[in-house]
Amino acid sequence: MEIASKYDSYGxxxxxxxxxxxxxxxxxxPDEREPYCIVIPPPNVTGVLHMGHMLNNTIQDILVRRARxxxxxxxxxxxxxxxxxxxxxxxxxxxxEQGIDKASLxxxxxxxxxxxxxxxxxGIILDQLKKLGASCDWERTCFTMDDGLYxxxxxxxxxxxxxGLIYRGIRMVNWDPKALTAVSDEEVNYKEVNSKLYYxxxxxxxxxxxxxxxxxxxxxxxxxxxxxxxxPEDERYSHLRGKRxxxxxxxxxxxxxxxxxxxxxxxxxxxxxxxxxxxxxxNLGLKYKLEVIDTFNPNGxxxxxxxxxxxxxxxxxxxxxxxxxxxxxxxxxxxxxxxxVGYSERTDEVIEPRISVQWFMKMKELSKPAxxxxxxDTILFHPAKYKNMYRHWMANVTDWCISRQLWWGQRIPAFYxxxxxxxxxxxxxxxxxxxxxxxxxxxxxxxxxxLKQDEDVLDTWFSSWLWPISVFDGIRNPGxxxxxxxxxxxxxxxxxEIIFFWVARMIMAGWEYRKAIPxxxxxxxxxxxxxxxxxxxxxxxxxPEPLDLIRQNGADAxxxxxxxxxxxxxxxxxxxxxxxxxxxxxxxxxxxxxLVKGWPVDDSLAQPEVNKVSVDWFxxxxxxxxxxxxxxxxxxxxxxxxxxxxxxxxxxxxxxFLEMIKPAYQQPIDRPTFEAVTGYFEKLLKVLHPFxxxxxxxxxxxxxxxxxxxxxxxxxxxxPDGYDQSLIDKFVFAEDVIMAVxxxxxxxxxxxxxxxxxxxxxxxxxxxxxxxxxxxxxLCNISELGYVAEKVDGSVSFIVGSTEFFIPxxxxxDIAEELKKLEEELTYTTGFxxxxxxxxGNESFVNHAPAAVxxxxxKKQEDAASRIRVLEEQIRGLKVQQQ
RNA sequence: GGGAGCAUAGCUCAGCCGGUUCAGAGCAUCUGCCUUACAAGCAGAGGGUCACAGGUUCGAAUCCUGUUGCUCCCA
Numbered sequence: 019m020e021i022a023s024k025y026d027s028y029g030x031x032x033x034x035x036x037x038x039x040x041x042x043x044x045x046x047x048p049d050e051r052e053p054y055c056i057v058i059p060p061p062n063v064t065g066v067l068h069m070g071h072m073l074n075n076t077i078q079d080i081l082v083r084r085a086r087x088x089x090x091x092x093x094x095x096x097x098x099x100x101x102x103x104x105x106x107x108x109x110x111x112x113x114x115e116q117g118i119d120k121a122s123l124x125x126x127x128x129x130x131x132x133x134x135x136x137x138x139x140x141g142i143i144l145d146q147l148k149k150l151g152a153s154c155d156w157e158r159t160c161f162t163m164d165d166g167l168y169x170x171x172x173x174x175x176x177x178x179x180x181x182g183l184i185y186r187g188i189r190m191v192n193w194d195p196k197a198l199t200a201v202s203d204e205e206v207n208y209k210e211v212n213s214k215l216y217y218x219x220x221x222x223x224x225x226x227x228x229x230x231x232x233x234x235x236x237x238x239x240x241x242x243x244x245x246x247x248x249x250p251e252d253e254r255y256s257h258l259r260g261k262r263x264x265x266x267x268x269x270x271x272x273x274x275x276x277x278x279x280x281x282x283x284x285x286x287x288x289x290x291x292x293x294x295x296x297x298x299x300x301n302l303g304l305k306y307k308l309e310v311i312d313t314f315n316p317n318g319x320x321x322x323x324x325x326x327x328x329x330x331x332x333x334x335x336x337x338x339x340x341x342x343x344x345x346x347x348x349x350x351x352x353x354x355x356x357x358x359v360g361y362s363e364r365t366d367e368v369i370e371p372r373i374s375v376q377w378f379m380k381m382k383e384l385s386k387p388a389x390x391x392x393x394x395d396t397i398l399f400h401p402a403k404y405k406n407m408y409r410h411w412m413a414n415v416t417d418w419c420i421s422r423q424l425w426w427g428q429r430i431p432a433f434y435x436x437x438x439x440x441x442x443x444x445x446x447x448x449x450x451x452x453x454x455x456x457x458x459x460x461x462x463x464x465x466x467x468x469l470k471q472d473e474d475v476l477d478t479w480f481s482s483w484l485w486p487i488s489v490f491d492g493i494r495n496p497g498x499x500x501x502x503x504x505x506x507x508x509x510x511x512x513x514x515e516i517i518f519f520w521v522a523r524m525i526m527a528g529w530e531y532r533k534a535i536p537x538x539x540x541x542x543x544x545x546x547x548x549x550x551x552x553x554x555x556x557x558x559x560x561x562p563e564p565l566d567l568i569r570q571n572g573a574d575a576x577x578x579x580x581x582x583x584x585x586x587x588x589x590x591x592x593x594x595x596x597x598x599x600x601x602x603x604x605x606x607x608x609x610x611x612x613l614v615k616g617w618p619v620d621d622s623l624a625q626p627e628v629n630k631v632s633v634d635w636f637x638x639x640x641x642x643x644x645x646x647x648x649x650x651x652x653x654x655x656x657x658x659x660x661x662x663x664x665x666x667x668x669x670x671x672x673x674x675f676l677e678m679i680k681p682a683y684q685q686p687i688d689r690p691t692f693e694a695v696t697g698y699f700e701k702l703l704k705v706l707h708p709f710x711x712x713x714x715x716x717x718x719x720x721x722x723x724x725x726x727x728x729x730x731x732x733x734x735x736x737x738p739d740g741y742d743q744s745l746i747d748k749f750v751f752a753e754d755v756i757m758a759v760x761x762x763x764x765x766x767x768x769x770x771x772x773x774x775x776x777x778x779x780x781x782x783x784x785x786x787x788x789x790x791x792x793x794x795x796x797l798c799n800i801s802e803l804g805y806v807a808e809k810v811d812g813s814v815s816f817i818v819g820s821t822e823f824f825i826p827x828x829x830x831x832d833i834a835e836e837l838k839k840l841e842e843e844l845t846y847t848t849g850f851x852x853x854x855x856x857x858x859g860n861e862s863f864v865n866h867a868p869a870a871v872x873x874x875x876x877k878k879q880e881d882a883a884s885r886i887r888v889l890e891e892q893i894r895g896l897k898v899q900q901q
Numbered sequence: 902g903g904g905a906g907c908a909u910a911g912c913u914c915a916g917c918c919g920g921u922u923c924a925g926a927g928c929a930u931c932u933g934c935c936u937u938a939c940a941a942g943c944a945g946a947g948g949g950u951c952a953c954a955g956g957u958u959c960g961a962a963u964c965c966u967g968u969u970g971c972u973c974c975c976a
């Protein structure tokens with residue numbers, strides 16, 4: 019049967035994926051084997067696969083497949099995240115397209131739409147992962163809003179609340195006065211706008227004509243001022259220490275405060291402090307215990323608290339109050355000014371910072387053990403440099419705002435009583451029971467209807483931080499067999515930008531709820547960028563469509579291409595050439611298979627000497643390389659492990675080994691060599707399988723008859739055996755000889771088909787090594803290989819190490835050219851020797867450097883000297899001939 | 902503004918406790934080859950003051966200091 023000379027992944031990949039699924043090879047249940055577990059970083063449920071996912075999930079699949087082939091019980095738990103902000107925004111947008119305003123819907127109606135959206139678009143991304151070859155245990159697929167996971171989140175909230183770790187607090191949020199909702203930081207677009215900087219003078223209390231001038235871009239907030247702040251070292255204002263200032267128009271008396279926060283260079287160096295309407299002012303307010311006066315209504319009009327302009331819009335008021343201030347002699351000057359203003363992504367309305375009541379989680383206590391476990395390498399980061407970042411954040415951790423003004427998510431289980439008190443409980447019924455037993459409503463007639471559940475949902479990360487536990491139902495059933503077996507998981511593959519949002523918090527949750535780390539290693543992937551180094555994004559349109567890439571090149575090629583250039587923590591600059599390299603490698607493998615499959619085997623044939631040494635050498639080369647690959651895996655240097663395997667296959671196996679043992683055209687191969695070759699081929703396929711699962715399965719099945727339920731993915735990785743370093747070294751010498759002969763052929767235009775003779779001059783110092791003579795003979799098409807004591811006249815010569823080789827030639831030899839080459843070589847070697855001698859002549863070096871280093875230099879000296887002797891002798895000989 | 906990291910061949914990177922893996926790998930480039938597995942290939946070749954300036958040392962890509970340039974995270 020003719021096998022195509024180009025590997026075509028089309029059909030092959032689906033065939034094997036279906037096969038693996040049908041056989042249930044990805045499914046894992048606890049047994050007596052050592053577990054190996056990865057939980058997927060759950061992608062957004064309605065997201066689609068992008069290049070970053072491809073890289074991240076390729077790495078996970080490599081680790082999982084390898085663990086499986088190391089005999090471990092490997093389990094990769096897939097799933098998706100409800101991604102409350104992103105998903106709710108998508109649903110809102112979709113409803114808007116249909117002419118439905120979210121505000122016109124009840125919570126339940128909206129959620130119905132959301133679930134409908136989730137059902138329609140959810141899980142697409144997981145199907146895409148299948149195309150990549152991901153060996154996830156699909157029977158364990160989880161979603162953060164599945165009942166069990168939802169309940170786990172609620173249980174944890176209640177538990178932490180009862181432990182006093184969750185509290186209600188005040189926080190500045192980005193308020194959209196048009197949508198009447200808080201929006202997340204991610205939903206605020208900052209734009210540069212031309213505005214004005216108003217210099218306004220405030221009277222110092224108790225003086226007739228003493229003033230302090232401040233600069234502000236927002237005069238309408240003056241009505242909410244509760245202090246004036248200057249830098250403590252600013253001498254212009256030092257005389258105001260202890261004084262009070264009168265807010266213009268209201269004549270409210272506010273304190274002077276002194277804080278280093280103030281930028282002395284900006285404006286007049288004096289700052290009005292409005293804690294209700296600016297985050298920095300709010301922080302100052304906290305520090306100096308200032309009054310907070312919220313002068314705005316939720317819709318952006320002035321509130322009663324403003325006392326003036328009540329009910330008028332903030333921008334109208336800006337104009338009016340400026341006039342008013344002018345009339346009263348408070349405006350000093352007005353400058354043109356450019357600043358950044360936040361706009362709501364949804365409504366394009368100017369965002370108003372607004373004080374609001376939110377739910378918080380205390381972090382200090384939980385962060386301590388989480389920091390320690392990374393510091394002392396109980397959990398390892400790859401690369402380790404991210405420990406610094408982690409340490410810095412954990413040391414400066416602030417409380418976590420866990421409430422979000424959204425509907426899509428886990429609703430906060432707090433129930434408010436008519437008196438404003440609240441009860442945290444699993445359900446309204448439970449809350450009612452508690453109310454009846456513990457509160458002032460003990461004896462009152464209150465019903466379920468009197469309780470109102472908190473409108474907010476929890477931050478998405480408040481469910482993802484439990485992910486490694488909740489996917490095994492370890493919150494609700496802490497003793498169940500799955501959690502006991504799979505937890506702690508082994509490796510987490512994620513991006514450094516969510517080290518705090520997610521990684522750190524999983525470590526905290528793990529300690530809080532399991533008294534154990536959630537994972538042993540964290541592997542940080544980089545960002546996939548385009549050739550210009552720009553982050554790939556939909557809006558830039560600079561990202562290739564992952565599924566197209568897979569269709570066109572095969573998943574194996576894409577996996578190899580992406581991984582080859584992405585060491586842990588480094589960004590990957592995507593280039594189509596990478597995928598091409600992967601594809602070429604697939605083809606190389608494919609053709610190696612074609613070659614080996616095409617050899618007739620003759621059982622009566624004895625194994626020729628050349629094949630025997632070749633097999634011996636490859637055995638050593640393979641084992642040395644395998645050892646190296648395993649070490650690289652242990653260090654999580656997957657890119658390098660792949661590169662080592664790539665070179666082992668391409669260079670050592672294909673370019674050398676197969677050429678070494680390749681029978682002459684249409685000649686059979688002996689049985690022992692054939693068995694050895696196919697044996698190593700299989701081992702190589704196994705080494706490659708984690709990187710390129712499909713083609714290795716395909717070739718593995720072509721290479722030999724396999725049972726109907728067999729798979730390379732269930733086979734065991736080859737175990738490194740001993741290797742003979744001296745054999746490898748000797749081969750390197752033989753390689754040099756072979757390459758030198760090839761060069762001679764090239765220079766002298768001698769075709770490979772034409773056989774030549776090769777003579778080796780015996781070195782006086784040592785016995786020549788003849789191990790690879792037959793090999794040199796075969797690969798260089800040598801008709802006679804002999805050892806001589808003297809140089810051979812009428813031949814081209816070359817030197818490897820300090821051994822001379824001669825190839826007798828019938829044609830004339832260009833002596834002048836040979837001389838030139840030799841003399842160049844001599845100059846170089848003499849220079850080299852000079853440097854070595856200089857070093858050895860330096861007494862300090864000889865005295866201070868370790869003996870081994872000095873010995874190395876002495877050896878260099880010897881080698882160079884003997885090489886020089888040989889060169890000089892050759893030059894002398896040629897010169898004689900020349901005359 | 903606070904913190905962290907990076908700078909080595911055209912590109913992407915590796916180079917540990919300073920010394921034979923010391924200037925490397927892959928890709929790209931150039932030159933030959935359609936040699937019966939593979940032109941998605943084979944055989945070769947060229948290419949780097951290791952950002953800059955100091956210092957420590959017998960010895961620095963490697964350690965220290967400063968300068969410059971870039972990136973990321975937090976505010």
